[in-house]
Amino acid sequence: MSRKEWTDDKLFFRLLNNKSDKTYWDNISELRSRPNKSVFEKCKDLVNSDNTKKRMIGIDILAQLGTSPRPFYNETMELYFDVVEKERDSKVLKSLLYAIGHNNDNVNQEQIEKLIAFKTSESSEVRQGLVSSLLGLDNNQAIDTLIDLSNDKVATIRNWATFGIGSQIETDNDKIRNALWSRTSDKNQDTKLEAIVGLANRNDIKVKEIIKQEFINGEYGMLLFEAIELLDCVELIPLLNDDLNSGKNHSDVNQEWLKDLETLIDKLEKKEKRTAL
Numbered sequence: 001m002s003r004k005e006w007t008d009d010k011l012f013f014r015l016l017n018n019k020s021d022k023t024y025w026d027n028i029s030e031l032r033s034r035p036n037k038s039v040f041e042k043c044k045d046l047v048n049s050d051n052t053k054k055r056m057i058g059i060d061i062l063a064q065l066g067t068s069p070r071p072f073y074n075e076t077m078e079l080y081f082d083v084v085e086k087e088r089d090s091k092v093l094k095s096l097l098y099a100i101g102h103n104n105d106n107v108n109q110e111q112i113e114k115l116i117a118f119k120t121s122e123s124s125e126v127r128q129g130l131v132s133s134l135l136g137l138d139n140n141q142a143i144d145t146l147i148d149l150s151n152d153k154v155a156t157i158r159n160w161a162t163f164g165i166g167s168q169i170e171t172d173n174d175k176i177r178n179a180l181w182s183r184t185s186d187k188n189q190d191t192k193l194e195a196i197v198g199l200a201n202r203n204d205i206k207v208k209e210i211i212k213q214e215f216i217n218g219e220y221g222m223l224l225f226e227a228i229e230l231l232d233c234v235e236l237i238p239l240l241n242d243d244l245n246s247g248k249n250h251s252d253v254n255q256e257w258l259k260d261l262e263t264l265i266d267k268l269e270k271k272e273k274r275t276a277l
Contacts (some may be wrong), residue, residue, distance in 0.1 A: 008042070012042060015031075016053070035067075043065070044079060047059055048083075060099070063095075084115075097118070097126065101132035104133060112141055112142055115134060124154045127152060127157050130145070131161050135163075135168050136164075147165060147175065151182065159190045162180065162195050165180065177204065184196060184207070196224065200227035228268070244265060
């Protein structure tokens with residue numbers, strides 16, 4: 001019998017009693033596809049449990065229960081923000097903050113203030129979850145918090161926070177640009193590239209010099225391609241063609257990367273021709 005044929009009770013039983021986490025997300029995913037009142041009420045009971053494992057299971061299912069617009073959305077968010085004030089376990093908090101991030105389209109100012117209270121948490125898991133909960137929010141306090149977290153000591157947190165202020169919002173001001181410029185010298189390459197894309201999104205042409213340097217260093221991929229296209233860096237066509245020809249002569253070069261590079265060159269060449277007309 002396939003998992004899809006299991007009853008709700010059997011799926012919950014497996015989640016609660018399996019000693020291994022091997023099938024955890026498979027079972028979570030199946031229950032998420034069953035947005036009925038019974039599943040919601042069971043999850044609600046789990047979230048209010050004294051047991052950390054039960055709380056995480058309930059939170060993880062409710063995070064994406066049904067398709068958008070999610071049934072039980074208002075009840076779920078009310079539950080989440082009631083729990084977030086009293087939860088003390090860092091792993092549960094991380095799940096809770098990620099869950100809020102999946103459903104943060106309509107969060108209000110009071111709820112945002114409850115979230116940003118976690119920015120000084122000593123737990124990197126909680127701070128990472130906080131970044132997720134704030135992504136896409138065009139709110140001054142949320143943006144300021146992401147700016148602070150873009151300077152976190154943990155590279156993953158810096159990376160996602162930089163992505164948040166660089167690519168997930170359209171707000172453009174000196175504070176955001178300064179934060180992005182700070183990260184263009186980040187020792188973490190992914191964070192650096194997210195900062196470059198964020199500046200390219202804001203048409204900051206000064207970042208072209210850093211893009212050229214990335215080529216010299218040979219450290220680039222899809223994020224840099226995105227920044228080049230955003231800024232219409234037609235002056236890089238000769239360098240891009242050199243890399244394309246060199247890559248074609250090496251069998252160990254990723255073929256998808258070569259295709260993406262070829263596509264980028266084609267777009268830039270068309271842009272150059274249109275500009276010349």
